[in-house]
Amino acid sequence: MxxxxxxxxxxxxxxxxxxxxxxxxxxxxxxxxxxxxxxxxxxxFKREGVVFDTGAHYVGxxxxxxxxxxxxxxxxxxxxxxVKRLDSNGFDKISFGDQTTSYAHAMGFDNFAEHLAEKFPTEKNAILKYTEDIKDMGKAFPLFNLRSELGVGDVGKYTKASLSDYISSLTPNKRLQNVLLGSNLLYTGEEQKTPLYVHGLITNSYIQSAYRFVGGxxxxxxxxxxxxxxxxxxxxxxxxxxxxxxxxxxxxxxxxxxxxxxxxxxxxxxxxxxxxxxxxxxxxxxxxxxxxxxxxENTISVFSLYIVFKKNSFKYLNHNIYHYRSNDIWTDLKYDVSNWPKSILFLTQVPNDGGDYADGATVMSFMNYSEFAKWEGTQIENRPEEYEALKKQKEEQMLDFVEERFPGIRGQIKSVYSSTPLTYKDYTATEQGAIYGVTRDYNQQSRNMxxxxxxxxxxxxxxxxxxxxxxxxxxxxxxxxxxxxxxxxxxxxxxxxxx
Ligand SMILES: Cc1cc2nc3c(=O)[nH]c(=O)nc-3n(C[C@H](O)[C@H](O)[C@H](O)COP(=O)(O)OP(=O)(O)OC[C@H]3O[C@@H](n4cnc5c(N)ncnc54)[C@H](O)[C@@H]3O)c2cc1C
Structure with missing residues (x-):
């Protein structure tokens, strides 16, 4: 033995x-x-020669x-x-259904601030304060600097603080608030729960630099x-x-x-x-x-759509698109099934041949586990028809919303595949297919630690x-x-x- x-x-x-x-x-x-x-x-996983990531689509x-x-x-x-470095002047682009403008999150703290200040010239001070604070947060957490001793900053002021209070304190400008919170799918931000440090540490890493994996x-x-x-x-x-x-x-x-x-x-x-x-x-x-x-409590789950494009039809985008139906990111996780998805993260896989056209794209949106929970215990690849029908319906709803952002995209698509919250649960045994495991909550920082x-x-x-x-x-x-x-x-x- x-x-x-x-x-x-x-x-x-x-x-x-x-x-x-x-x-x-x-x-x-x-x-x-x-x-x-x-x-x-x-x-x-691979479909029709295209390698798709199920998690970890880009790193900072x-x-x-x-x-x-x-x-x-x-x-x-x-x-x-x-790896492939994403666009320095906009690795993430945030857009809203009620306007045509898109807002870039650029790499490098000064560059990030300059790009946003161009779009929000009267908000320069708020933007500069935000970038300074995010930079400081990165320095304050010892292990994120490979230090074991306590950092130069006070970690407690970030772990116990509310992200939503912080963002509101920067500016009353709702559009800017939502742009700063634009990559919410990276951390499932919730108005009444999410601590400032979760947003801070994650966005800090991507503002430093953002990359995709070539080949998954x-x-x-x-x-x-x-x-x-x-x-x-x-x-x-x-x-x-x-x-x-x-x-x-x-x-x-x-x-x-x-x-x-x-x-x-x-x-x-x-x-x-x-x-x-x-x-x-x-x-x-x-x-x-x-x-x-x-x-x-666990974080919400996710529905993912995997698109295989017709050859040479959809240009590879060296950035990620976060597209929101409305100008209120805090309502993002609370949807009713008729207006789902309220937001998407859309990204193209790095092309196999290194060329200008994408072979595939992944689209993700938050979804409650309860929507697919009744099929818990059924076998992957052998789910009941009712499950497959709902999955198909969700694919169509998602494509309708993608079409709003990229008119005509349906004509460029060869085939689509998808995964539900139940797929995530079955492949990773994560409770309720929770996208990021347990929820972080500033109201219950010690209890949830x-x-x-x-x-x-x-x-x-x-x-x-x-x-x-x-x-x-x-x-x-x-x-x-x-x-x-x-x-x-x-x-x-x-x-x-x-x-
Ligand atoms: C849709 C999605 C998108 C994401 N996007 C990004 C991104 O762009 N960038 C980024 O940095 N991160 C991203 N993440 C987060 C990142 O992928 C995860 O945080 C990370 O991979 C989780 O790793 P883990 O080891 O904690 O858990 P898991 O990956 O969940 O691993 C747990 C393992 O335990 C196994 N297991 C469970 N029960 C048992 C058992 N009883 N016996 C034996 N084995 C068992 C499971 O099968 C699994 O292999 C994303 C996640 C998701 C779901």
Missing amino acids: ITYDIVIIGSGLGGLKTAYILAKEGLNVCVLEQGKQFGGAIQN ALDEGQLLHRFFDYFDFNSKIK SGQLADFLIDSIRSFGGKVLNNKKVVKLEMKDSVVSYAETDGGERFYAKNFISNVHPKPTFEMLPEHITKKVYFKRVSSI IMTNTKIPNLYLTGQNVNLHGVLGVGVGAVMTASKFLGMDYLLQKIADGK
Whole structure:
């Protein structure tokens, strides 16, 4: 019987990055993935020769010297992965159904401010204050600067502050407020909940620099797995963990649905905390801590449309389009089914041949899990007709809205595919297909905070539910979890040195 140093449950980006760090440092690691495909939310799929991302469509802070680039050096990605830098003068373009203007989010803080000030000349001071504040936020969070000590700023003033109050305090100009909040799909902003830091850290990274993966973000998982195996670690698929057995108040082994047992000194779960705790004996999870963490609300889910274009028909756009039906982003998550979608994120895949025309595009919009919940338990690829009919109806509704932004686009489309909130749930086992795991809420900052440690001494958490979601967020989370075994200062030095 093998006893691993660490068993990691789940091969999402958080699980794999944590496994990479620990295996590289000589620990005997085994990753167990429930699905056939590794990578969780960064899985890719291919239709008619076009590679589509399911999550992780673009990343920030990847210019040399910036945080993600330093992480990518450490994970040995920079020499392997091909990326495409988006347009410096508008990596995101925000538009609203009630007017034809589009507003650019430009790269570089000064450039960002200059571009917006051109559109809002009387709001220059508000725009400058915003860019200074976002810059300061980036500096204030120690781990986002590879520092273990407390930062130069006061982190609490960003974690406990309301994003909506902050944006309103900058300017009464609703259009500018909505433009600043324009990339809301990146963090599911809610007026009464979202803390300032979530918006701040995420937009900070993209304003620094924004990139797409050429050939899909799933490569990150492939390269991590190759490296983990080369360090002597194991990464196994089709191993759904259903039970964490306890002995002497610690987890003794993880058992899969096939009855296999994996023994280890320590266990790290990359799975959402609620299903993780459901793997534990019932008497343990009755305690307050487990109830609190399991009851944290989840973020909304998402419906995605994947478009394959006719050859040489739709030009590749080297930027992302956020298009809103109305001039009120705070109502974005609250839709009724007849006026869905209220907003879309539209982006074209980097063309296979590097040419001027896009092979495919992805369109996303928020969607409540409840719309597809009644088909929970049905098999992927074998869903009932009623499910397929609703999915088709949603595709058409989404295309109608896309057509408003790109008149005539239907004529350029060869075929479409889509995924529902249930697809996300079934592929990643994320509660309610939640796009980014648990909700961050400034009213309940301490209650909703999920630490890497649990109340069981040898059970830890990693992934988007600790710290922050996204390629960058789960990287920082992986450092937090792995530091429990290696020491934070030691690990940060390794990352800073790129080894
Ligand atoms: C639609 C969408 C768009 C996104 N866009 C971006 C973007 O543009 N940029 C960006 O940076 N981020 C983006 N993200 C966020 C980013 O992809 C995620 O935050 C990140 O990939 C989450 O990684 P994770 O490891 O925490 O979790 P997951 O990817 O959810 O991984 C969890 C893993 O655990 C496995 N698992 C679950 N239960 C079990 C079990 N019982 N036994 C074994 N294994 C199990 C799952 O199958 C899965 O592989 C997007 C996400 C989505 C959904």
